[in-house]
Amino acid sequence: MAGPPCNSARMLGQALTPYCLCEDNLREITERDAAFGVLALVEVSFLMPPDPSLHQRRRPLTEAELQTIPWLARIAPDERARAVDALRVVEARAGDHVCRVGRPVTYWFGVLSGLLKMSSDTPQGQTMTFTGLPPGGWFGEGTAMKREPYRYNVQALRTSLVAGLPVDTFHWLLDHSIGFNRFVMNQLNERLGQFIAAREIDRIGNPELRVARSLAILFNPVLYPGVGEVLRTTQQELAYLVGLSRQRVNEALAALQAQGVIRVEYGGVRVLDLEALRGGALVRQ
Numbered sequence: 001m002a003g004p005p006c007n008s009a010r011m012l013g014q015a016l017t018p019y020c021l022c023e024d025n026l027r028e029i030t031e032r033d034a035a036f037g038v039l040a041l042v043e044v045s046f047l048m049p050p051d052p053s054l055h056q057r058r059r060p061l062t063e064a065e066l067q068t069i070p071w072l073a074r075i076a077p078d079e080r081a082r083a084v085d086a087l088r089v090v091e092a093r094a095g096d097h098v099c100r101v102g103r104p105v106t107y108w109f110g111v112l113s114g115l116l117k118m119s120s121d122t123p124q125g126q127t128m129t130f131t132g133l134p135p136g137g138w139f140g141e142g143t144a145m146k147r148e149p150y151r152y153n154v155q156a157l158r159t160s161l162v163a164g165l166p167v168d169t170f171h172w173l174l175d176h177s178i179g180f181n182r183f184v185m186n187q188l189n190e191r192l193g194q195f196i197a198a199r200e201i202d203r204i205g206n207p208e209l210r211v212a213r214s215l216a217i218l219f220n221p222v223l224y225p226g227v228g229e230v231l232r233t234t235q236q237e238l239a240y241l242v243g244l245s246r247q248r249v250n251e252a253l254a255a256l257q258a259q260g261v262i263r264v265e266y267g268g269v270r271v272l273d274l275e276a277l278r279g280g281a282l283v284r285q
Contacts (some may be wrong), residue, residue, distance in 0.1 A: 060089075066084060072084070094158050095156065101149075110162070114156060118131050119155070132157075141188060157241075186222065208256060213277075214241060218241075231269050238253075260272060
């Protein structure tokens with residue numbers, strides 16, 4: 001029989017193994033338990049510190065990273081200095097949540113590299129994807145303006161650099177910077193068009209047309225200036241964003257490539273005819 005829990009186990013409030021981990025009770029761990037990795041679990045759980053949160057991992061931006069932020073060039077020098085002093089960046093790993101439903105807004109976020117997914121969960125437990133967020137995209141301005149809790153989740157699909165402007169600095173710029181206001185208003189206008197298009201995509205049954213329209217949204221030069229002509233993504237990531245299986249996405253990409261609309265390259269998709277991609281003119285109905 002194992003001995004009673006020690007103080008450390010009581011303080012943790014949970015038993016990671018059936019045994020207390022004090023010196024006396026460690027003798028009670030049998031060879032069978034050790035073979036199943038109990039000692040390894042003990043070592044990892046008690047000796048390894050927890051991974052730091054995104055907030056704890058944030059840091060100031062480098063000059064090269066600052067050069068990728070489009071709105072910094074549109075504001076006055078004193079406004080830029082204030083923004084640069086407040087901006088922070090973090091490397092989000094695949095699966096990390098940048099925003100969660102119900103959490104208070106703290107930052108206005110932008111994607112410097114990588115790929116994020118904006119989604120929400122239905123009452124039935126299904127995930128409804130709103131859009132992907134590729135490089136150059138800044139998002140959450142509506143939530144930041146209203147200072148309301150997030151109504152969506154934003155999750156990294158791959159390792160991504162995500163910058164954040166504190167919400168108080170965001171509001172200061174709204175109050176003092178004409179250039180910043182113009183940028184945000186333009187973002188809101190484009191975002192409205194994007195979500196109207198996204199709702200139309202939800203009603204499309206043709207996989208090729210669905211993939212074409214979804215890709216066109218990600219090649220928006222206003223919302224996502226960092227994408228250029230090549231979207232760095234995998235077929236599995238596209239499947240998450242489009243709401244289709246990887247096989248269906250693969251078939252749709254092959255069809256679009258055969259029609260000269262896109263070219264599938266190593267690690268990404270190159271757009272060859274953006275207007276056709278937007279209108280679906282070359283896609284079999």
